[in-house]
Amino acid sequence: MTYKFDALIIGGGASGLMCAAEAKRQNPKLNIAIIEKNDRVGKKLLATGNGRCNLTNLRVSADKYTGSYKTGNLFERYDAEFLLRKFKALGLLTYSDSEGRVYPVSRQASSVLDVLRFACERNGVEAFCGEQIRSLKRENGGFRIKTAENEFLTKKLVIACGSKAAPKLGGSASGADYLRNLGLAVEPFQPALCPIQVKSEVLKSLKGLRAAGRVTLTRNGNAVKSECGEVQFSDGALSGICVFNLSLYAKDGDVISVDLLPDYSEKELYNILIKNKELFANQNADNLITGILPKRLAQAVMKQSGVKDFSRFCADLTDNELRQAAKTVKGMTFGVTQLSGFEQAQCARGGVKGYEIGDKFESKRVRNLFVCGEAIDICGECGGYNLHFAFVSGMIVGEQL
C-alpha cells in the first residue's frame, strides 16, 4: 500500500517519539508517522538507567559531550528544567538524586515510554512497527521510502535511527547509511560508554573486584580525562561508570592509571608504609598494605610495584620497594588494548558530522531532511546526558515539521 505523509520519522526511539509528540502538539493537523524496525517502539528506552531511565541531568552543559556536533548555546534554553516541564505536561513526575540525575518517580523506564507513546497515540501519530526499509530516495523535493510491505511518500523526513550501540535493542548503522547515501558526511560509529579492554599481568587476579578511586586516561604521558568513581575489574577489562566516561576518549595504546587512594598523597602513603613495615615486620611481603586495600588488590599492587616473592617478610622490604608500592597505589596502570564491542556499549561515537546540520537539526545540504538523537556525531557522558540530547533534538525537529 502507498501512504502519503507531511512528515515521516524513521526510528521510534527516544528522539523519534519526542519529535512526533512535539510536532503534533505544535500542529495537530500534521499528517505524520513513525517507521520502526522493531516490533514495538522504545525498546532501548525501556533498558535505560538499569530499567529506571535516567532521562536528563540537572547539570547538563556542553562540556559533558564530545563529537563533531557542538551544542553551542543549545542548553541555555533547552536545559533540564525545560525538558522536565515538557515531560510534566505529558504526565510524568520525576525526582533527582545528589548527582543531578533525573528519574521517573515510578522508578520505571516504562513510565517515560508510556507518556510518550500515549501522547503520540492520542494525537494521531501513526506507527508502522516491524517494517524493514528496502529503499530511501529523494523525489520531487520530498522522499520516497519503500519497505517490504508498504511505500511511503513524505514531504519531510526525520532520521531518528540512533546508533549502532546495543544492537539487541535496535541499535543499527542504518540511519547513518541513509544519510551517507543522501550525500551527507558521516563519521563511522565506534562503541562508547562501554568497558575498556586492557592488558596487565595482574588483571586476572583482580577479576570480580570493585574499588573506589580516581581513574585517569593518559596518552603519551599526558592526562586526557580523569574521573572519580567505582572501578570494576573483570576478565580482560575495566568497567564502571567512571571507566565508561573514559571510553568516550580512549584509544588503543592509551594507559589507564587508577589512584586507589585519592585522599592521600604519595608522600603520606609512603610514610604510612614505613610504619606498616615495622607493624607487620614478621608478615609476608604481600601484607604491607593490609588495612588499606582489599587483600587481592594489595597483592596485585605489590606485584606491579616489583615485589613478586611473597615469601619475603615486610621487614625485608627496601626503601625503594616501599616508594614503588606507594607510587603504584597512587597510579596502578593498565594498557588500553581496545574498547568492548557495540553489544556492551550504551552509546556510540560517530554519526552525521556536526557541520552537516544547522542549529535546528535540518540538513544544510538536503532541504526537508532532519536528523536527531544519536544519529548525530555527539555523545555524552553517563548521567542522563544522552537521553537529554535525544529528547531535546527530537523536540526541536518536531517544532520544525
Ligand SMILES: Cc1cc2nc3c(=O)[nH]c(=O)nc-3n(C[C@H](O)[C@H](O)[C@H](O)COP(=O)(O)OP(=O)(O)OC[C@H]3O[C@@H](n4cnc5c(N)ncnc54)[C@H](O)[C@@H]3O)c2cc1C
Ligand atoms: C543499556 C543502555 C542504558 C542506557 N541508559 C541511559 C540512561 O540511563 N540515560 C541516558 O541518558 N542514556 C542512556 N542510554 C543511551 C540512550 O538510550 C540513547 O542515547 C538514546 O536512546 C538515543 O536515542 P535515539 O532516539 O537517538 O535512538 P534510540 O533510542 O536507539 O532509537 C532509535 C530507534 O530507531 C530504530 N531503528 C534503527 N534503525 C532503523 C531503521 N533502519 N528503520 C526503522 N527503525 C530503525 C531502532 O529500533 C530504535 O527504536 C542507554 C543506552 C543503553 C543501551
